[in-house]
Amino acid sequence: xxxxxxxxxxxxxxxxxxxxxxxxxxxxxxxxxxxxxxxxxxxxxxxxxxxxxxxxxxxxxxxxxxxxxxxxxxxxxxxxxxxxxxxxxxxxxxxxxxxxxxxxxxxxxxxxxxxxxxxxxxxxxxxxxxxxxxxxxxxxxxxxxxxxxxxxxxxxxxxxxxxxxxxxxxxxxxxxxxxxxxxxxxxxxxxxxxxxxxxxxxxxxxxxxxxxxxxxxxxxxxxxxxxxxxxxxxxxxxxxxxxxxxxx
Numbered sequence: 041x042x043x044x045x046x047x048x049x050x051x052x053x054x055x056x057x058x059x060x061x062x063x064x065x066x067x068x069x070x071x072x073x074x075x076x077x078x079x080x081x082x083x084x085x086x087x088x089x090x091x092x093x094x095x096x097x098x099x100x101x102x103x104x105x106x107x108x109x110x111x112x113x114x115x116x117x118x119x120x121x122x123x124x125x126x127x128x129x130x131x132x133x134x135x136x137x138x139x140x141x142x143x144x145x146x147x148x149x150x151x152x153x154x155x156x157x158x159x160x161x162x163x164x165x166x167x168x169x170x171x172x173x174x175x176x177x178x179x180x181x182x183x184x185x186x187x188x189x190x191x192x193x194x195x196x197x198x199x200x201x202x203x204x205x206x207x208x209x210x211x212x213x214x215x216x217x218x219x220x221x222x223x224x225x226x227x228x229x230x231x232x233x234x235x236x237x238x239x240x241x242x243x244x245x246x247x248x249x250x251x252x253x254x255x256x257x258x259x260x261x262x263x264x265x266x267x268x269x270x271x272x273x274x275x276x277x278x279x280x281x282x283x284x285x286x287x288x
Contacts, residue, residue, distance in 0.1 A: 044084035047071070049159075050091065054098035058162035070094050103157040104138060105267050107249065110152045111256040116143035127152070130257045141165060145225055150175070150243030151251040153270065154259075163271055164246070170220040171271070172205065174245035177227055180237040182212040187234050191217070197233045202226055247272050 045053070051062035051071070069077050072092040073085070085091060091098055110116070114127045118136075124146065128136045131154075138154040141161045155161060164171055194203040206218040217227055228238050244251045248269040254260055268274030 044086040044089070047073070047078065047081065047083040047085055047091075050085040050100070051093065051098065052157075052159045053100040053103075054091075054093075055101045055103075055156040055158065056093055056098060058158040060162065061158065065093060101156060103155065103160070104135070105153065105155040105157060105160060105262045105270075106135065106138065106259045107251070107254060107262055107266075108152045108154055108259040109251060109254045109256050110144050110149055112147055112149045115146050116140050116152070131259065135259070142222070144241075144243060145228070148241040148243070149256065150241075151246055151249070151254075152243075153246060160267070160270075167221055169271070171247050172245070173219050173222065173243060175217045175219070175227060176210070176240075176242045176244055177215045177217055177231070177238055178240040179213045179215065179231060180239050183209060183215055183236065185209075188215075190234065191230065195230045195233050197229050199223055199229055202230050204230070246270055248274070248276055 047066060048059045048062040051057070051065065052059050056062055056065065063081065065071055066079060066081055069079060070093055071078050072095075073083060074090055108127065108131070110127055111130075114125050114130065117126050118128055120126055127140065131138075135154070138156050139158075139161060141153040141155060141164050144150060144152055153164065163169055188207050188209060191204045191207045194201045200223075202223055204217050205220045206216075208216040210216055219226060223229070227241060231238050242251075249262075249266055262270075265274050269276060
């Protein structure tokens with residue numbers, strides 16, 4: 041086998057996008073290797089090769105992954121046409137190029153992952169990975185027992201039949217909900233379909249990584265072990281959690 045890195049993996053390491061996105065760029069003829077267009081998906085890139093995308097040279101980047109505690113009242117976008125405050129206004133300049141993985145709506149808060157690693161984003165979002173996300177939800181009224189079972193069996197909504205992986209009552213109005221697949225605003229939509237309004241929604245866990253005591257508006261750079269926890273490849277360390285109690 042020829043030495044080097046497969047072209048789509050190399051492009052992903054340059055933060056061009058996920059490998060699937062990089063495959064699309066190659067197929068569209070937008071990638072050049074050593075000055076010539078390259079449509080060969082099997083091309084491998086060595087240390088002496090030069091790669092360009094849309095005429096601009098790309099080189100591998102150091103990947104950064106952060107856990108961010110999104111506060112209520114901020115939207116997950118770089119610029120908002122309605123003039124609403126965005127999460128990027130809370131990040132230092134050097135981290136504003138990171139992409140958010142999934143999103144929390146304006147009125148929701150809690151754990152959000154941002155990264156420049158397209159492959160990681162793809163793995164966290166792909167339905168086949170079934171990455172768990174845990175939420176603490178407060179409703180405007182006491183939640184009926186029959187609706188706990190209905191959340192697991194599936195709730196019919198205008199967006200289709202939606203279900204939770206697990207649900208637990210914490211108090212009359214406070215519910216723990218775990219999803220492993222997520223539709224847009226899924227929890228709010230499910231609550232509304234059963235006649236409730238969500239008054240507070242806090243995401244406390246993604247994979248095996250917990251929000252812990254990370255304060256609203258703050259972020260923490262994740263290490264390799266913590267990134268593995270996101271994907272279910274690493275187990276939490278025993279003993280006191282690192283980084284402000286983010287581990288399970």
